[in-house]
Amino acid sequence: MPRFARALLALLSLSLLAPLATAQKFEDKRFGYELRLPKEWSQIPIKANEEYIIAKFLAKKTYFYTDPDLKITYEHKPELQVIAFLSEKYREDSVDAEEVKNEDGETVKIRFNLTNPYKDYEDFLKNTYSGGGFYIAEENESKAGNLKVTEYLVKVEKGANGPRRIVTWVFHTEDIDFAVQAECFESSWKELRSDITRTMKSFEEIERTEGSIVQDASTSGIVEIELGELTPEERMKRRQAREREAHQRAQAGLPEDWEVIEEDLFLVLNHADDKDADKLVEQGEAVFRWCEKTFPYLIDDTDYLRKPILRICKDWDELASFAFGGRESGWVPSIDMVTYKDTVGIGSWTYSNMTQRFCAWWLNEHDGDFLDAMPYWMRYGLEYNMLYAKHKGKKLELYPSDWEKVGLRQEIKDGVAATPKEIFLATEEFYDGENSRYAAAALMRYLLVGKGSKDKLTKNLVREYYLNMTAVIEEMDKEEGGESYKEPETEEEEAAMIKERSERLRQREKELMEAVFERTFAEWTDKEWDRFAKYYFKSIG
Amino acid sequence: MLRNSVIPTLALSLLAAAPAAAQAQGEDMLLLKDGRIFLDVELVTTPEGEVTVQFENGEVHVPGHLIQEALDLDAPPPAPKNAEEEAKIAEGLLMYQGKWVSASKRDKMFRDEIEDRREELVSIQDSQLWRNRSFEKTKHFEFEYTVPPHVFEIYRDQLEAYFKVFAKDWKVKPPKDNPRLKICMYVTESDFLQIGGVPKGVLGYFRFVDPMELNFFYDRRDPVFTTEVLFHEANHYMQKLIDLEFKMPHFPGEAIAEYYGGAHWDVDKKKLTVGLVLPSRLVEVKTDIATGKYWGLEELVSADEVYQHYTWGWTLAHFLMKSKKHEKNFKKFVMALAEDKKVRRESVSIGAIPLKMVRGSEVWEAFRRFMKIETDEAVKELEKEWHDYIDNELKVEGVRAKEAAGVRAVKGYPRQMIRGKRLLSEAVEEGSTSPIVYQTLGEIFYDDRDYAKAAELFEKAVSFDPLEPGYTFWHGMALKRLGQSEEGQQRIELAKEMGINDPSLRWLLELEDELDD
Structure with a gap:
């Protein structure tokens, strides 16, 4: 519209x-x-x-x-x-658990109505x-x-x-x-x-003249557990149904002075100015378009990108009161994205946070497993790029962080900056320092939109890494699934099992990283690595 | 702040001071030593002082050592001790409060006394609500509390004794303009969490900026652990008295607090012994060792804030404080963090309150200096001495140690069921009287489907605490599994009547459904 x-x-x-x-x-x-x-x-x-x-x-x-x-x-x-x-009589009417069966009479789904205690x-x-x-x-x-x-x-x-x-x-x-x-x-x-x-x-x-006081069991407090595999078409239908339900719920009981705006890619519930809504919607649309262009291999014909609800409160107090203690944070957002009128605009924490959520939403909608399994460099790389991303018209543009412009450049000059190879092999501890996350962001930007995206050596690197990672995880899961677990019978066996488990957790992450690295870069020579590092550092300036 | 890394289970949930849903059966009253009050119950008291509580679903015999006071309106007068007393009774007289009076007068006086006492007990029960809490000042503390007076007095006395010991040891005293620390003591864990404003898992806390105060709760099922928590948090206050503008670093702060937390107060002799072994902490350290991890001296001391300061830190404090060679230097080190000119301190503000603190790396430098281990070889030597101390000197010995270590092994993370089962079994063999031990061990056998053994253990738990509905409930469950359906069901109904409808126990009712599977 x-x-x-x-x-x-x-x-x-x-x-x-x-x-x-x-x-x-x-x-x-x-x-x-x-x-x-x-x-x-x-x-x-x-x-x-x-x-x-x-x-x-x-x-x-x-x-x-x-x-x-x-x-x-x-x-x-x-x-x-x-x-x-x-009173009790209404609570008794709620369904506690309901089995949903298919045409053959097999239970395919169990719905639990979450009754409040x-x-x-x-x-x-x-x-x-x-x-x-x-x-x-x-x-x-x-x-x-x-x-x-x-x-x-x-x-x-x-x-x-x-x-x-x-x-x-x-x-x-x-x-x-x-x-x-x-x-x-x-x-x-x-x-x-x-x-x-x-x-x-x-x-x-006063007299009750509108609706039922008991919530419709199909629209609230429902947890559904799907049994067995869904076909892609069934998955799409389920997602569409959930989108409808979420949109209906969000609008039910909305105060009168809130505006409902149906956009192409968002359902906007606005209690701020029109300009605030416009800015956010444009940013969101730009992020989605960028993701489509950058990660086309994640898109499946039967995917369905649900429209998130963009709920814009008029101020921080209203958001806090709605959300019972604060705005949503965390990498994977829910369909109901709540924010508030941001008087700072593009570049503010709120704005950056929303941009991150838009990106995570798109990724999760197309391949939630990928999002879960993302290696640190990719995850922080994307997250921290979204912090500084701005839309210009319909296009999303990525920008370096302040630290990158000064700190990373200095590290490169001093010869202590992490090389791409080191970043690919880094484990969780490396990213304890926030600067490391900005380094990952610089590398991702180089590979996705910078000179690395055009260089023959690295232009398909992110895609290849993703495909290899997916394959290795599948193989590792199969191996672990096949392992038999023996209950310990003595204290010594119990202690050994505890020791082995704690070591295995530490090892798994390392093995995954190394296996994917090996598969992706098996043919690479030292010369190619040097070249990669050289052009990457040069792009930072 | 003390946190519990043990996964919360039944042990933590059964802390109702009085049964929430026990129905009024009579006019009698029972006050237990652990603070529980039962009003409007039907008691049967024998002349020998045995007490039985009558419920619709059965009788519960309460051992004398659990009873603070039993007020049975129909209690028979005491049996005559000699011929003279027999003669008086034959004349229609009864002894009451040291005088011989007529039977009717005695009955009236007795009923009046019971009524007065009822009012007092109702008042004690009312004062378990925070708005009706009690207040008391001692030399060094200002208490606000909701536990019954006879329970409060024990903690009041031991805290004053504890303060005296530490103050003498470390030469500290409270400031003149603020001579007393506020201590808030709650009758249940749930009250502590709700009113103290802290999440589940926190066992106690000391607010170290003005207005300073300490908050903790009374765990009636583990009064010894209650003392450990109180002493730990109080120790943070006493460390603060070294210098009010200094924030003691996590190490040695938590390590010393744990060291002094391992203290025992002899109620009868009014004597305090400090520096005992903390079995629950020792189990955690031994578990780390079993997984191949020994914390190094530098690794531990230089860390800014790690959980291991409570566990490995405690072992280090224990080792150093128990050593004639090292104790003096260790104390100098601790004092030096606040006072020595060579220690580099940084400023930190909590709101507008300025404090000084020392970073982990600087704590390590000071430690090396004062412990005289300035070379790497000296560090390695002290580290080896410490590790050997843990391996050879710190052992889980004695019933109490095995009780605590066993429960920790079973309910902590990572779980060590085999080790826990062994430790608890040994505690039982060595005469443990802790119902938690029997309950926990009983649950292990129940899960292993050894219902006969489980029933035996639950029955023992009941015998030690017959008015705890959870134990009776579990006993009923085990009996039903053994095919003793009627008796089992009666136990379950009795448990419900005693108060298993308390919200914290509601989950147990779901287990009943499993019996039909």
């Missing part, structure tokens, strides 16, 4: 919906309750597979607390959550709260109209970023206990007390 049309649609969407900021009353016709929220508190989305938290709100104002001893200042936006505990608010708090050490300081019974209410005061003290207070009123209705929980700094309570108390007192039951 052209950008101007999308912008228009977004404008229309915003004008038709009443944002929470000007209407303090919040109604939930699905669960059947309403609340009056303090002014300028905004609703934030719930995770798609959340079973207990049914609403979340965040204050606009940020509060600060300075530790008197450490003199560290913490900031926090007060937050309110509504948590629902359904929290039986009440105290159980939930004990098992989910991670903001610091806490205890229930007060617990009182009261009434709100005809409803019995349990009022809690929870104090968060040890190990917290500033002492906090959690005030929760649990409204006991006929078939649901609603816990309305507010959290703020202890030092901010004086200012917030009347607003929060008013919100608590405003709770009322």
Whole structure:
């Protein structure tokens, strides 16, 4: 869809919906309750597979607390959550495990519905709260109209970023206990007390007129275990189905002031500006195109690249509140990629992190095994190149890191820089130092887009290495599968087995590296290695 | 901070101070020495002082040595000891609190006393909630605690004695403007984790910047280990007293804390012995040796922060502190890290609090200087002396050592089931009275399908701690496997009644389903 049309649609969407900021009353016709929220508190989305938290709100104002001893200042936006505990009769309706059979009556899949074990608010708090050490300081019974209410005061003290207070009123209705929980700094309570108390007192039951209060078992909390091999067509269909489910879940319960934009390669859920969404989508598209061009051998006709969900929160606080403790990190992302409005733009940590996730996503979608088994030089090489990659129009361009421009050049001058051969044979310890990862990035860039990608000696090197690695891993797995394991019968045998196991782990990595190296570079001469090193170092400058 | 590298299992989960789901059966009360309180139970007490707790699903005989106090409303008066007492009883009088009174008066006074005591026990039970915690100040500490008073007193006294020993040994004292360290003691592990704000696996911690405080929990099933943890963390505080602006490096900090953690407090003689062998640590070291790994002196001392400072570091501290030749130099080395002008220190800030620290490489330089091993040959010589000490002097001996080492071998990583089984079996043969030992060994036999042996061991575990529902449950499981279905089921139902519905024990109920397989 052209950008101007999308912008228009977004404008229309915003004008038709009443944002929470000007209407303090919040109604939930699905669960059947309403609340009056303090002014300028905004609703934030719930995770798609959340079973207990049914609403979340965040204050606009940020509060600060300075530790008197450490003199560290913490900031926090007060937050309110509504948590629902359904009565036993609803929990009994959930399917615990379901066998899915094929036409021949054979079980091909088992679906487990993940039922949440929290039986009440105290159980939930004990098992989910991670903001610091806490205890229930007060617990009182009261009434709100005809409803019995349990009022809690929870104090968060040890190990917290500033002492906090959690005030929760649990409204006991006929078939649901609603816990309305507010959290703020202890030092901010004086200012917030009347607003929060008013919100608590405003709770009322209303008629349930929309949807079921029990989550559809097919869309949430499901773990599926596939038994046996799927055909490529079955795999594609499964991926398409999972994409649909994930997209549906992500949009269900999205607050009204969020924008939904269906792009060619992304589903964007935007709570920031249009420009923020555009920048990220363009970067993502450029990464995917680059990956297609660079790794064509990973693409199979029956592959299906699922559209990730690009969820852009309006600020860090909103992201933290959504994600329960922070943004996603780690090499392999989930389909729901959460980030926030980045005021720095291209080159910021957030931006770089998203670029890494786009690349990892594409690789995982096409060959997850390859991603798992990547040697360190390839993995860090790609990861650290993505940190500095920028799109220019539709094209992704890779750039050297600051360290490379200064540090690596100096190492080359001093004659201590790791050669390509050393990088190929390096094990995990080599990459403990971050500079080594940048060295791997320099080598990868040389091989993929630099002069190495055109040099007869090295232009197909990454592909050959990948193919050889896949073959060696398969062979090693077969060998290990064939090994018989004998239970030790004496202490001496037990000790020997432990020793052998710990040595084997260390050995396996080394053997894999050496075997792939041997296969890939069997025909190489010293002269060729020298030439490779020379041109590689020259490309660094 | 002490972490447990043992994989959490049943042993760590069964720490309920009182059964969560035990149903009210009567009006009697039972207070155990390990701090558990049972209110509204039905007791049967004999004149000889034997106590049985009546449940719907069976009776539980509680050995006298476990009991702090048993309050049975229907308890018969004590049997007369002589003819004079027999005569008084014949007149309708009964002895009560040193006086002969009428039977009706005695009954009233007794009931009043029970009511007062009930209030006290209810209060003790209420004070197990952190918001109702108790407070007490001693000469060097300010305690906040939720364990019962008679349990607290033991740890209070031994901590003061411990402080005295270390302070004299290392010539330290608390600052005048802050003479007491805050100590938070929790009645259960789960309370400690939740209120202390630390993840599972942490056994205790000392906050080394203002406001300083120490947090740990009472493991009623292993009070000796509770003391080890307390002493370890308290030792970090005492090391801090060497210089409040200095952060003791991981080595020797953790090594010394472990050394002093291996202490024993004689409750009756009120005597503290330090520097004992820590069997659980020794097992880890011996396991490393079995895999072919001996940590070198330089490798260990120069490392900035490695787990082996707790294990190999402890052996090194033990070796040096027990040696007349080396003890003085080692102490000089430790003090020098904070005070000596030649040691290179770096600045580090925790928030706005400036501290000095020493990097591992510099720790090694100082170690060489003060231990007088400045040549490579001297280093090798000391290293050999240390390794020989581990091989020849540090042994897993004695029941307690075998208990700890056996449990560690079975539940630690990597698991050494054969070794663990042997050590636990030896502990049993040598008269262990630890129910954990019998339970753990019983589970091994159960997994090996030797249900007869398993049942025997579980029964023993029950005899040592009959009110621990997990042991009774396992006993029931083993009996059912042996075909004794009725008795086995009765044991399982009894366990559930005692409190196996406690969330930390819920997983055990899933094992019941396995009996149908």
